[in-house]
Amino acid sequence: MAMDxxxxxxxxxxxxxxxxxxxxxxxxxxxxxxxTLAAALLxxxxxxxxxxxxxxxxSKYSYSPAFMCLAYANFVAFGFSILSLILVFVLGxxxxxxxxxxxxxxxxxxxxxxxxxxxxxxxxxGYIGKYGNSHTGWIAICDxxxxxxxxxxxxxxxxxLGFIVYFILTIISAKQxxxxxx
Numbered sequence: 001m002a003m004d005x006x007x008x009x010x011x012x013x014x015x016x017x018x019x020x021x022x023x024x025x026x027x028x029x030x031x032x033x034x035x036t037l038a039a040a041l042l043x044x045x046x047x048x049x050x051x052x053x054x055x056x057x058x059s060k061y062s063y064s065p066a067f068m069c070l071a072y073a074n075f076v077a078f079g080f081s082i083l084s085l086i087l088v089f090v091l092g093x094x095x096x097x098x099x100x101x102x103x104x105x106x107x108x109x110x111x112x113x114x115x116x117x118x119x120x121x122x123x124x125x126g127y128i129g130k131y132g133n134s135h136t137g138w139i140a141i142c143d144x145x146x147x148x149x150x151x152x153x154x155x156x157x158x159x160x161l162g163f164i165v166y167f168i169l170t171i172i173s174a175k176q177x178x179x180x181x182x
Contacts, residue, residue, distance in 0.1 A: 021176060022092040028169050029085040035162035036078040036115075042155035043071035048148035059141065059148040066121040067152060073118035074159055077111050077166070084108075105173035112170050115163040122156045 046067070047060040061067040084107055091100055129149060132140035142149035 025088045032081045032165045035158050036074045039155045039158035040074035046151040048145045059145040066125040070118045070122040101177040105177045108170040108173045112166040
């Protein structure tokens with residue numbers, strides 16, 4: 001008994017959608033791993049020493065709670081990105097309950113919020129570091145520590161890219177968990 005083309009298309013469509021979903025998940029999670037690891041490593045290696053009037057002055061990421069938050073949030077996101085990548089591989093190999101997709105959505109949402117908060121804090125402190133605030137008497141330091149500021153700016157940019165990837169993953173995971181539950 002031969003199947004007609006319409007029946008074959010209906011049968012292959014869910015399999016094609018699952019493969020596309022899996023490829024998208026893996027690609028975006030690999031990008032999330034790369035961006036968060038790069039941001040974390042750039043953050044913790046941000047330091048510069050200058051000698052001003054025979055006094056050695058340091059600038060390090062650990063001197064700012066916001067930059068420490070950026071580094072640690074990216075390390076956490078990196079670790080959980082690796083775990084979620086493994087989970088996606090496992091979910092792709094077999095039929096699973098829709099609850100797992102909902103947990104993946106929750107994971108993506110939490111990582112999204114974590115990275116958003118860290119990026120916002122680092123951006124606020126970085127803005128003051130670059131431009132200062134004349135009303136409070138805070139002077140700009142990026143004129144004196146350009147290497148430090150460039151590394152922190154690059155780390156924040158990488159973190160923002162990780163945030164965008166997780167935002168896309170959150171939307172995709174929400175859509176997938178909603179489709180399966182229906």
